[in-house]
Amino acid sequence: MAAFQLQADVRDDEEQQLKFQECLDLLLAAGYFRARIRGLSAFDKLVGGMVWCIEMCSMDVNVDLFYKDELSIGQKIGVTERIIEVLPQMACPHRVEPHQIQGLDCVHIFPVIQWLVKKALENQAETVAYTVGYGEFLFLEWHPELASPRPPPDRCLLRQAEERFRRVERPVAPKSSDAESAAPPEPAEPSLQPGAEAVAAMLGVGEIAQAAKAYEQQTRQLQESGLDADQHGRLLAAEVTDGLSPAALATLEAILTSFQEADAILSEDQAFKEECKAEYTKLQDEISRLQAQAAPADDDPQTEHELARRTAAVDRLRAEVASASRQVALLERQLDDVPSRAEIGQYQKRFVELYNQVSSTHKEAKEYYATNNLLSDTLRYLEKELALLNSVAESYQAASGSAAGRTEFLQQLDSIVLNINNNKKKVLAKKQTEKRAVDVLTEQLDGLRALARNYHAALKQFRSECAANEALTAAERR
Structure with missing residues (x-):
């Protein structure tokens, strides 16, 4: 609802619809094809197109223009306000207000979009011209000989130049006409010379014609004199370089050097191929010989x-x-x-740990049993004492009425005291018995502790003796 509250009140008539369609047509003509997406609103299409045009203009403006479909309505309105700030910096002759863009007042937006599209196309053309010019500049940096334009070369001269730069065949001894007709022609080696058009571009058409005539003369001289290809090449280079300019001469020398290197590479390659063929033939013969030796004689029963x-x-x-x-x-x-000695030691250690754990658990259980027995005896004695006191109280009420009752009550008290003393003597005797048992167990514990100390001392001595024995055994082995 906030989006509708922020829009201005603009009439929706045929003129507005026509201007809106013209704005979209301009953006499409400029290359903003997002305007064709039907899912976008009219506000998104217009604002996005304006931001795109401003970015295409490559203007140095101190405003952050960032637009995408996921922006909230507040962010989109912020982009609209920044567009209004950018237009005066771009020297736009038309003015538009933020509420007019928010309300889609296409009558006032159309001149701005028209000017932005025109500016974007102009900047795009300038960028293309600058890029093409820079590309030509780099091309001429690498190929300065192609800087000046020349007229198209003559086809006849091009053919003569191509014949001039073909590989010179070594002279062959003359043969009879029958031998020449019977022997098949050998395939010519692949030519590494450049085409006529490349040479024409490097040296010029007029120089090519002169070089072609000189080449024909030198070829006739070569056939008459019977020189080989290397001598002919040196003579040809001396004749051709006389009428060339310094730049063309340097280019020709570089080309000839490249030809010589290519000929050397081809010779090395051919020699390597011949060597590989010879080695392959040798290995095949060796394999055949070994297979013949390894093949068993099928008709030999002894084998x-x-x-x-x-x-x-x-x-x-x-x-x-x-x-x-x-x-x-x-x-x-x-x-x-x-088990090894280390494993036995590990077993012993684990058994000792298990014994200690069982012993502690057993001791804790015995303590719980002793506490339970003590509390049970205390409860039993307290119950007896309570019953005795209750019986004394009841007997006192009954015996207080007569002298015989009081006498009988006193006799009962004496018997109760006597029983209590007897029980006390029994408890003391049991205590003495338990104390003597504790003393006996304490003596046994002291003896066991002394035995454990002796065991540990003997074990330590045994380990030291074992180590000495191992050292002596190792010394004897050495």
Whole structure:
């Protein structure tokens, strides 16, 4: 609802619809194809198109213009306000207010969009021209010889230049006409010379014509004199370089150097191929010889008998090895079943820990039993005392009325006191018995502690002796 509250009151008539469609057409013509998306609102299309045009203009403005579909309505309105700030900095002759953009007043928005689209297209054309010019500049940096324009070369001269730069074949001894007709022509080696068009671009058409004439003369001289290809190349280079400019001469020298390097590479490649073929033939012959030696004679019964005997011996040895392997595995398992000294030490340590844990648990249980027995005896004595006091109180009320009753009451009290004394003597006797048992157990504990001390001392001495024994054994082995 906030979006509708922020929009201004603008009439919705045919003129507004027409201007809105013209705005979209302008944006589409400029390259803003998001205006075709039907899911976007009219506000998103117009504001997004204006932001896109401002970005295409590459204007240096101190305003953050960032627009996307996920912006909230407050952020979109903030973008609208920043657009209004950018337009005066771009020297836009038209003015538009934020409420007009928010209310989609296309009558006032159309001139602004028209000016922005025009500015964006102009900036795009300038960018293209600058990029193309920079590309040409870099191209001429790498190829300065193509800087000045030249007229198109003559086809006849191009053919002569192409013939001039073909590979010069070595002279062949003359043969009879029958031999020439019978022998097939050898395939020519691949030419590494440039085409006529590349040479024409490097040297110029007029210079190519002069070089072609000089080449024809030198070719006739070569055929008459019987020189080889290298001598002919040196003579040709001397003749051709006389009428060339310094730039063309440097280019020609670089081309000839490249040709020489290419010829050397081809020669090395051909020699390597011949060497590989010879090595391959040699290896094939060796393989055939070894296969012939390794092939058994099928028609030799003695060889077959020897082969069968050795095969049986191999099978027998394999069976023996398998049996020995099983015995070794059995002995290894038996050795693994015997614990080592370290494992015995670990077992002893774990048994001691388990014994201590069981002993502590047993001691705690005995304490709980003793506490329970003590509390049970205390409860029993308290119950007896309470019953005795209750009986005394009841007897006193009954015996207070007569002298015989009082006498009988006193006799009962005497008997009660006598029983209490007897019970006390029994408890004291039991206490003495328990004390003597405690003393006996204490003496046994002291004896066991002394025995444990002696055991630890003997164990320490035994370990030291074992270490000395191991040291002496190692010294003897050395």
